[in-house]
Amino acid sequence: MWIITAVSRIFGGTCSFLSGVLSNIGIFTWDFGLFLLNLVSFKRKVGKVTLSGVPGHGGVWPEYIPPTETDSRSACPMLNALSNHGILPRDGRDISYREMGEAIRNTYNFAPTFCLFVPSYMAGLLTRNSKKDTINLADISVHNGIEHDASLTRHDSLLQPDQSKPALDLIDDLLSSATGPNNTLTTHDLSVVSGRRRREARATNSSFTLSTFHKVFGSSNSSTMLTIFGGRVDDLQVMLKEERIPDGWESRIRDPFGLTFAAFNRTVFRVELGIDEKAKDSRVKQPEEDVKV
Ligand code: HEM
Numbered sequence: 001m002w003i004i005t006a007v008s009r010i011f012g013g014t015c016s017f018l019s020g021v022l023s024n025i026g027i028f029t030w031d032f033g034l035f036l037l038n039l040v041s042f043k044r045k046v047g048k049v050t051l052s053g054v055p056g057h058g059g060v061w062p063e064y065i066p067p068t069e070t071d072s073r074s075a076c077p078m079l080n081a082l083s084n085h086g087i088l089p090r091d092g093r094d095i096s097y098r099e100m101g102e103a104i105r106n107t108y109n110f111a112p113t114f115c116l117f118v119p120s121y122m123a124g125l126l127t128r129n130s131k132k133d134t135i136n137l138a139d140i141s142v143h144n145g146i147e148h149d150a151s152l153t154r155h156d157s158l159l160q161p162d163q164s165k166p167a168l169d170l171i172d173d174l175l176s177s178a179t180g181p182n183n184t185l186t187t188h189d190l191s192v193v194s195g196r197r198r199r200e201a202r203a204t205n206s207s208f209t210l211s212t213f214h215k216v217f218g219s220s221n222s223s224t225m226l227t228i229f230g231g232r233v234d235d236l237q238v239m240l241k242e243e244r245i246p247d248g249w250e251s252r253i254r255d256p257f258g259l260t261f262a263a264f265n266r267t268v269f270r271v272e273l274g275i276d277e278k279a280k281d282s283r284v285k286q287p288e289e290d291v292k293v
Helices: 002-039 077-084 097-108 112-125 137-141 168-175 187-204 212-227 233-241 261-273
Strands: none
Touching: 002 112, 002 261, 077 097, 077 137, 077 233, 097 112, 112 261, 168 187, 168 233, 187 212, 187 261, 212 261
């Protein structure tokens, strides 16, 4: 009897693994197709990036209401902003993965591939079914899921267990490091600030961890500031500190099929490969054993 159970489990596990692999091959092939279509299509006109019929069209966003103590919020400022404007449920609870993907597509103009893949990936991390189950925003903050140490907008979870709270000092440090034209963050700026954060977190957090995988997640999250937000410090001040979409704002991605993984990954790897975790920096506190008296 146990042999039948074991064989059926192995068979079930293998089938689900293979269906996951096939589904990922499908998504990334689709993504590359959208990337090519974007190359040969006209961009959306400035002022018309948020399509008519969806919240934010013409830069008019639904009312911003900051969260109450009982609302669910996450380590992701951009998902929190969607709930703060009522584009996702204001209490941040019982959100379907599909509704989350649609809100990201409509608001930020990420490609449908991203909007399908990332929420489903999150569902997998939480061992939930992305077609039937729902998510509360706070669930997203599970430590070392996507959330990790050395973030640019949150203190590490050891120091700040409630990861929904923006760290205003870190955000100030990030935004004051902008060196691009018209007060914008550049790829190099993000690499510099990320390197500084990693060195500082390693030195001050006794349970610091950051796998290669989480480093790439970190650079992916921060790269949205360069792509979707065009690095614009004025907009990021509002988005990161208040988790509010500025009046008149629209995504800086004007491609009609949205920001694909194929296009996005170029920025992500430029940020990640530019990070020097060993550079000396007077703004970083040294660990006690390294401090010479
Ligand atoms: C279902 C989709 C998404 C999920 C599951 C997700 C998840 C997360 C998580 C867990 C974090 C915390 C990472 C950390 O510890 O640093 C985070 C941060 C962040 N996310 Fe998202 N996110 C999503 C969509 C988005 C979108 C659409 C944007 C941009 C428009 C975005 C931009 C950011 C930014 C800028 C950060 C802050 C990074 C930092 O503090 O270093 N995310 N996200």
